[in-house]
Amino acid sequence: MREEFRLRMALVAGGVGLFALLILARLFYIQNSAEAEAFRIQADVNEYQITYLYPPRGEIRDRQGHLLAGNELVYEVGVALEAVNDPKTLAAALSGALGLDYEQVYAHLLHPAPGEKYWMVRDFVSRDQVQTLRQMQEQLEASGKPLPSLRGLVFREHLMRSYPEKSLASNVLGFVNRENRGYFGIEEKYNDLLAGRPIAVKVPTNPLQAMETPRVPQGTSLILSLDRTLQAKMEALADQALQEYGAKRVVIVVMQPRSGEILAMATTLRMDLNQFWKYAEIYPKAVDFNPAISYAYEPGSVVKIFPMAAALEVGLVTPDTPFWDTGSILVGGRYLYNWNGAAWGRQDMVGCLQHSLNVCLAWVALQLGAPRFYEFMDRFGFGHPTGIDLAAEAAGRLKKPGDADWYPVDLGTNAFGQGIAVTPIQVLMAASAFANEGRMVIPHVVSAIERDGSRYTLPPQYAARTISPKTAHTLSAMLAAALEGEDSTAKVPGYRLAGKTGTAQIPTPLGYSEARTNASFIGWGPLDDPQFMIYVWLEEPSTSIWASETAAPLFARAAEQVILHLKIPPDAVRMAKEH
Amino acid sequence: MSVYPLQWLHAYREAPWRIRRQWLAVLFLGLLTLLLLGWFSLQASLGAALLGREIQSLRAEASRLEHLNADLQVTLAAQTRLEVMQARALALGFHPADPQERQYLRIPGYLFSVTPSPPANKPQLVASLPPEYTQSLWDWMQERFLSLMGGAP
Numbered sequence: 001m002r003e004e005f006r007l008r009m010a011l012v013a014g015g016v017g018l019f020a021l022l023i024l025a026r027l028f029y030i031q032n033s034a035e036a037e038a039f040r041i042q043a044d045v046n047e048y049q050i051t052y053l054y055p056p057r058g059e060i061r062d063r064q065g066h067l068l069a070g071n072e073l074v075y076e077v078g079v080a081l082e083a084v085n086d087p088k089t090l091a092a093a094l095s096g097a098l099g100l101d102y103e104q105v106y107a108h109l110l111h112p113a114p115g116e117k118y119w120m121v122r123d124f125v126s127r128d129q130v131q132t133l134r135q136m137q138e139q140l141e142a143s144g145k146p147l148p149s150l151r152g153l154v155f156r157e158h159l160m161r162s163y164p165e166k167s168l169a170s171n172v173l174g175f176v177n178r179e180n181r182g183y184f185g186i187e188e189k190y191n192d193l194l195a196g197r198p199i200a201v202k203v204p205t206n207p208l209q210a211m212e213t214p215r216v217p218q219g220t221s222l223i224l225s226l227d228r229t230l231q232a233k234m235e236a237l238a239d240q241a242l243q244e245y246g247a248k249r250v251v252i253v254v255m256q257p258r259s260g261e262i263l264a265m266a267t268t269l270r271m272d273l274n275q276f277w278k279y280a281e282i283y284p285k286a287v288d289f290n291p292a293i294s295y296a297y298e299p300g301s302v303v304k305i306f307p308m309a310a311a312l313e314v315g316l317v318t319p320d321t322p323f324w325d326t327g328s329i330l331v332g333g334r335y336l337y338n339w340n341g342a343a344w345g346r347q348d349m350v351g352c353l354q355h356s357l358n359v360c361l362a363w364v365a366l367q368l369g370a371p372r373f374y375e376f377m378d379r380f381g382f383g384h385p386t387g388i389d390l391a392a393e394a395a396g397r398l399k400k401p402g403d404a405d406w407y408p409v410d411l412g413t414n415a416f417g418q419g420i421a422v423t424p425i426q427v428l429m430a431a432s433a434f435a436n437e438g439r440m441v442i443p444h445v446v447s448a449i450e451r452d453g454s455r456y457t458l459p460p461q462y463a464a465r466t467i468s469p470k471t472a473h474t475l476s477a478m479l480a481a482a483l484e485g486e487d488s489t490a491k492v493p494g495y496r497l498a499g500k501t502g503t504a505q506i507p508t509p510l511g512y513s514e515a516r517t518n519a520s521f522i523g524w525g526p527l528d529d530p531q532f533m534i535y536v537w538l539e540e541p542s543t544s545i546w547a548s549e550t551a552a553p554l555f556a557r558a559a560e561q562v563i564l565h566l567k568i569p570p571d572a573v574r575m576a577k578e579h
Numbered sequence: 580m581s582v583y584p585l586q587w588l589h590a591y592r593e594a595p596w597r598i599r600r601q602w603l604a605v606l607f608l609g610l611l612t613l614l615l616l617g618w619f620s621l622q623a624s625l626g627a628a629l630l631g632r633e634i635q636s637l638r639a640e641a642s643r644l645e646h647l648n649a650d651l652q653v654t655l656a657a658q659t660r661l662e663v664m665q666a667r668a669l670a671l672g673f674h675p676a677d678p679q680e681r682q683y684l685r686i687p688g689y690l691f692s693v694t695p696s697p698p699a700n701k702p703q704l705v706a707s708l709p710p711e712y713t714q715s716l717w718d719w720m721q722e723r724f725l726s727l728m729g730g731a732p
Contacts, residue, residue, distance in 0.1 A: 056645065056646070056649055059652075066656065066659075066661075067652060067653065067655075067656035070649060070652050070653040070656060071646075071649040071650070071653065072649075072650055072653045073646050073647060073649070073650035127650070157643065157646055158646070159646055159649055159650075162653045164653055164656035164657040164660050165656075165660050165661060165662075166660075168660075168661065203635075206631075209631070228661055229661065232661050232662075560678050563678070564676055564678055564681065569683040570683070573683045573685060576685060
């Protein structure tokens with residue numbers, strides 16, 4: 001009996017042992033089978049999830065802290081196709097809330113592409129639209145009935161660039177497309193800083209392995225030197241002037257000449273930055289987006305102040321130097337004439353600027369000689385970009401002796417702003433030397449940057465000293481005297497300002513047009529302590545071709561607004577002695 | 580003393596059923612210990628898993644709140660945009676200042692400056708984490724010790 005029991009036990013033990021061996025053999029086979037590698041890869045893939053963390057794009061604020069560019073919450077609406085149990089209701093809800101074609105949505109839900117598990121129905125859907133869909137989904141779920149149902153509907157939130165002030169300062173800000181890339185203005189120039197750096201993180205799917213994901217700091221925020229209120233006022237003035245003078249384009253730029261901070265940069269062609277896709281409809285050419293920095297044109301007589309400053313600097317002339325104007329001057333084999341073709345007789349240098357005499361300035365350029373004239377024009381920055389922190393700045397054109405298209409007559413014409421192409425910002429930078437003790441300041445729009453709770457305020461950047469403080473004061477006084485000496489429409493009662501008009505005929509393939517002009521004005525003040533510098537440009541004004549009748553009064557209105565906004569007391573109050 | 584009781588005692592001690600029971604008790608004790616260890620291990624794993632899930636959901640919530648915060652800032656900016664504020668000011672009876680309306684007072688000793696105010700600070704959110712999330716075990720022990728000694732925690 002005992003022997004029999006032993007045998008039976010041995011058989012059972014042997015059977016169990018064999019079964020265990022078979023299991024082990026099977027395990028060994030599975031581990032080394034052809035499919036094992038695929039399973040191992042699948043396990044590795046599923047062990048972690050690669051998540052890309054995109055930092056929110058940095059904000060842009062004006063100097064008072066008003067938000068000019070921020071980030072708005074939008075949603076990607078999609079469908080997890082395997083979870084859908086009521087395609088009819090889902091198609092009806094999606095087509096109703098998102099304005100899609102019901103038949104197309106229903107067909108896609110019924111017959112998805114082979115292997116398709118997720119269908120991205122629409123991206124950048126607003127919060128309100130998603131709210132409607134969410135409410136419907138929750139109500140149907142709360143009813144407790146299996147049908148109707150919106151199962152499978154998925155919402156993924158993300159941020160989208162938003163501009164709460166819409167078109168205000170659009171030419172300065174630029175815009176961001178759906179791929180988070182900046183175009184034009186601040187958005188393009190500082191794209192890398194604003195966008196931050198996305199990080200790829202391996203997130204374990206096993207909660208036991210949950211680890212701390214790196215914190216992605218928000219992109220750097222920028223504080224601009226722009227003043228929202230002043231910008232709006234200048235834009236309103238530009239729009240008004242466009243209508244009043246029948247111009248094709250108006251540009252007004254307000255700069256602090258001491259620091260180079262741009263307080264306002266208004267153009268008449270603007271766009272609602274939230275609808276960036278309309279860019280091509282609004283702007284015929286890229287230079288039209290911000291002509292204040294991108295559009296180089298012949299400015300005319302505003303340039304006269306620079307050769308005059310050069311002549312004062314080298315001691316060729318003083319404000320009292322006499323000049324007998326015969327109405328014409330021969331330069332490089334060609335006669336050059338005054339704007340009205342008349343001879344103005346005896347003048348001094350103040351008179352030359354006051355009456356904007358081409359002949360006189362051509363004579364000054366001849367006295368300087370081409371090497372010195374072009375050296376000074378080069379030092380004033382003409383032909384070079386100013387370095388303003390906005391994308392798409394043009395360098396303009398200053399032809400020089402040795403260039404294939406330079407002729408000796410250019411020395412004379414360049415002195416009164418013909419044959420030279422400049423941008424408004426270049427003239428402002430060059431003229432900043434007069435309001436800034438002879439030093440040119442580099443114009444800029446960003447005044448501070450913020451990152452991780454720290455702020456760095458950007459100091460003013462100065463270019464080379466082009467003229468001495470004495471020359472700067474002398475020329476400013478000459479321009480102020482010139483302005484006061486005539487019945488100028490650029491004057492602002494109570495304030496002594498310096499300024500110069502510029503009327504330039506527009507070059508065409510057939511020569512200079514008599515009827516089409518660019519009217520410009522550069523001015524600054526108060527003379528004793530310059531706090532603002534304004535450049536005004538009207539392209540092809542139709543009510544009058546003269547800057548004295550268009551750009552000058554527009555400058556006066558702009559200066560009045562700036563004075564009011566900056567709360568600058570009149571000279572009489574400011575300079576009154578204390579008793 | 581009779582030898583019988585001693586023999587019975589010996590027989591009782593050496594009884595096979597008693598030895599088997601002792602072995603069974605030891606076996607159950609071992610099993611119980613293993614069960615206890617398993618239970619503790621499961622509890623710890625469960626706790627860690629729950630915390631892991633909580634961390635993941637809190638992280639998602641933090642991200643969602645950051646997005647919502649950015650969105651609310653835009654909403655606020657849209658409601659206080661210049662055009663809207665100007666319309667509200669006009670509705671309240673204000674009108675844009677006219678150069679003729681301004682008046683200046685001279686105050687002795689006041690230095691005039693027209694430099695626009697420096698860029699304003701935007702409101703900063705101050706995040707404060709309780710010490711449980713920041714202090715080390717050593718910091719905690721030090722704090723407890725100091726508080727027990729009556730010192731500043």
